[in-house]
Amino acid sequence: MTITKRILTGTAAAAALAASMTAAQADTWRYAFEEAITDVQGVFATKFKEEVEANSDHEIQLFPYGTLGESADIMEQTQAGILQFVNQSPGFTGSLIPEAQVFFVPYLLPTEEEQLNEFFRTSTTINEMFPEIYAEQGLELLAMYPEGEVVMTTKEPVTAPADLNEVKFRVMTNPLLVESYQAFGATPTPLPWGEVYGGLQTNIIQGQENPMFFVESTKMYEVTDHITFAGHNxxxxxxxxxxxxxxxxxAEDQEMIEAAIDTAFEYILEYQQGLTEESLARIQEDKPSITVTRLTEEQRAPFMExxxxxEAQFIEMTGESGQKILDQMKADLEAVSD
Incomplete structure (x- = not known):
């Protein structure tokens, strides 16, 4: 299916939803996300749905990736009020909310799982500063959570920035990710997710990045030959x-939603324990020829440089607001590293 057809399908589905919004359906809330129902966002959404429906008379209707179009489509539908909830990475909201791109400054977030989880639980940046910024775009930020270490999957092995020279590397439509892969030496190529598998298959692009569970579920390993853990995000x-x-x-519904979010948040952190290694093991079983490289500290050094x-580009893009976000985020990270 072409991207045009997908967007048209999503638009038609959204129009049908809007047309069906009647008083009788006022207690049915619609929730769209960027992954399959069995992926991390889908597991979070399912848990949230269970909690809401167990503790209220409301019903949650879930829309996995593709049912209402691409990421940009579901954000527009949420801002328009057609959808009540949306799960979307800052990678896709970077143009809408430039400060959210801070999560794509390489080597900013810790790799140690408990430190990372505690940061997401306690961060002043996430819990106090970002809600105000998201509100300016008509969005109530309910939670942010991690989905797993990002790995590169490529046609050729990567152990140094020079290995990415002239590699057309797919990135989300996010200005800072473009800057990141330019800094790493690649040729960043923003593409909607629906075009990535075919792009790798036809060699229009030669690499992409995602958490390991997503590499497995979307079968990105079928059209790439090398997996690299660079520790960058x-x-x-x-x-x-x-x-x-x-x-x-x-107020009681707001409190019920926040409680359901808290429960789903802790559930998804526990769910992800060991998920990266489990996904990698299944990939290696399905494709024994795949190579897996974990960069050493020495090999990571030029990427970290x-x-x-x-980081400087992030400040240039976002100005004083971005500087405050970055400074507070570093303070939050320092607090969980003690």
Missing amino acids: NFTTAIMANKDFFDGLP AAADV
Whole structure:
């Protein structure tokens, strides 16, 4: 299916949803996300749905990736009030909310799991600063959570930035990710997710990055030959509500939603324990020829040096607001590293 057809399908589905919104359906809330129902965002959404429906008379209707179009489509539908909830990575909201691109500054987030989880639980940046910024775009930020270490999958092995020279590397439509892979030496190529497998298959692109579970579930390993753990990032995502919808709810419904989010948040952190290694083992079983490289500290050093340029680009893109976000985020990370 072409991207045009997919978007048209998503638009038609959204129009049908809008047309069906009647008073009788006022207690059915619609929630779209960027992954399959069995992927991390789908597992989070399912847990949230279970909690809401167990503790209220409301029903949650889930829309996995592709049912309502691409990532940009579901964000537009949420801002328009057609959807009540959306789960979307800052990688796709980077143009809408430039400060959210801070999560794509390489080597900023820790690789140690408990430190990372505690950061997402306690961060002032996430829990106090970002909600105000998201609200300006008509969004109620309910939570951010990690989805796993990002790995590169490529046609050729990668052990140094020179190995990415002239490699057309797919990135999300995110200005800072473009800067990151330029700094790493690649030729960053923004593409909607629906075009990535075919792009790798036909050699239009030669690499992409994602958490390991997503590499497995989307079978990216079928069209690439090398997996590289560079330690440069952990995939972050955000669950949001349409702000007008959320603000219009009775206090008891708001509290119920927040409690359901808290439960789903802790559930998804536990769910992900060991998930990367389990996914990798299944990939290696399905494709024994795949090579897996974990860069040493020495090998990571030139990538980390390049990250300093990306951080400077983030400040240039976002100005004083971005500087405050970055400074507070570093303080939050320092607090969980003690």
